[in-house]
Amino acid sequence: MNGQLDLLLLGSLGAGEAHGYALIARIRERSGARLELQEGSVYPALHKLEAAGCIASRWADDAGGGRRRVYALTAAGQAELARRAEEWKGFSTAVRGVLGEAS
Amino acid sequence: MNGQLDLLLLGSLGAGEAHGYALIARIRERSGARLELQEGSVYPALHKLEAAGCIASRWADDAGGGRRRVYALTAAGQAELARRAEEWKGFSTAVRGVLGEAS
DNA sequence: TCCCATGCCTAGACTCTCTAGGTATGGGAA
DNA sequence: TTCCCATACCTAGAGAGTCTAGGCATGGGA
Numbered sequence: 001m002n003g004q005l006d007l008l009l010l011g012s013l014g015a016g017e018a019h020g021y022a023l024i025a026r027i028r029e030r031s032g033a034r035l036e037l038q039e040g041s042v043y044p045a046l047h048k049l050e051a052a053g054c055i056a057s058r059w060a061d062d063a064g065g066g067r068r069r070v071y072a073l074t075a076a077g078q079a080e081l082a083r084r085a086e087e088w089k090g091f092s093t094a095v096r097g098v099l100g101e102a103s
Numbered sequence: 104m105n106g107q108l109d110l111l112l113l114g115s116l117g118a119g120e121a122h123g124y125a126l127i128a129r130i131r132e133r134s135g136a137r138l139e140l141q142e143g144s145v146y147p148a149l150h151k152l153e154a155a156g157c158i159a160s161r162w163a164d165d166a167g168g169g170r171r172r173v174y175a176l177t178a179a180g181q182a183e184l185a186r187r188a189e190e191w192k193g194f195s196t197a198v199r200g201v202l203g204e205a206s
Numbered sequence: 207t208c209c210c211a212t213g214c215c216t217a218g219a220c221t222c223t224c225t226a227g228g229t230a231t232g233g234g235a236a
Numbered sequence: 237t238t239c240c241c242a243t244a245c246c247t248a249g250a251g252a253g254t255c256t257a258g259g260c261a262t263g264g265g266a
Contacts, residue, residue: 003105003222003253004198011202021213031197041254043215064263066213085202092195094134095107099114099188106222106253124244144223146246169231169244209266215259225250235240 001037005045007088008035010073010081013055017072020046046071054080108148109157110191111138113176113184116158120175123149149174157183 001008012018012026023046024037049055054077060068073081115121115129126149127140152158157180163171176184 001254002107002194005254008198008201015203019213027201030201030203032200034193034197035201038255039214040216040256040258044254047215062213062262064212066262068213088198088202090137091105092198094137095111095191095195097135098111098130098133098138099191100118100133108223122244141224142245143225143227143247148223150246165231165244167232167243171244207266209264211264212262214261217258218256220255221253223250223252225248227248228246230245231243233240233242236238 001035001041004088005037005041006049007081007084008037009042009045009049010054010077010084013071013073013077014081017070019060019068019070021068023071049077052080053077107191108140108144109152110184110187111140112145112148112152113157113180113187116174116176116180117184120173122163122171122173124171126174152180155183156180 008027009023012023012030015026018026020039020042024039024042027035027037046055046057050057050071053074055071056074057069057071060070062068111130112126115126115133118129121129123142123145127142127145130138130140149158149160153160153174156177158174159177160172160174163173165171
């Protein structure tokens with residue numbers, strides 16, 4: 001996902017806590033079905049973000065007897081989200097500049 | 104450069120032919136100094152784009168006795184540029200959507 | 207009974223970019 | 237005069253990041 005996977009996950013969690021599978025659906029919906037993340041990309045990324053202290057998880061029971069791992073942004077994660085969102089804004093502005101405003 | 108290196112090079116060449124070293128400067132300027140490409144990234148990418156038929160090169164003599172390899176967009180390259188620019192637009196729109204319009 | 211959706215996970219492969227080096231010329235500084 | 241820097245090109249190897257392809261488990265519908 002072009003190096004913006006962390007930003008997408010953090011930004012998605014900014015709208016409220018969620019478990020991995022739900023995050024994939026949330027990103028699909030909010031992107032207008034343009035971003036279709038794979039589980040094999042999302043779960044390792046979530047583990048990495050948790051190890052970095054950006055998100056925290058707790059286990060929750062599913063109605064059907066299954067288990068879910070629900071993630072939420074930490075304070076550090078909120079700061080990281082703001083930082084990355086700013087970085088993204090700068091980058092996309094720069095790309096528009098190189099492409100000649102037309103975008 | 105987050106998977107957009109080809110787009111940046113093609114878009115840059117859209118403004119007129121140039122050699123590698125000049126492309127780096129052009130991208131730096133047009134991005135407001137936000138994008139600082141490395142030679143080690145640019146030259147292999149140019150070779151790849153040429154092998155793919157997106158750009159064509161010719162050797163030119165420098166005033167100082169040096170040699171320059173000047174690249175120009177081919178017709179296929181122009182089409183590829185349009186395709187990738189569209190793709191980029193869709194992607195950045197999608198990211199904005201996930202981040203919640205605020206961007 | 208079997209398959210599919212939900213839900214989590216990992217190993218390995220793959221792609222892309224960067225680091226760090228190499229070559230060569232000419233001009234300005236020490 | 238010597239050395240360094242800017243220009244200009246190049247490559248091998250490492251590293252980061254993501255995807256492919258698999259595995260495991262549950263419950264409901266065909």
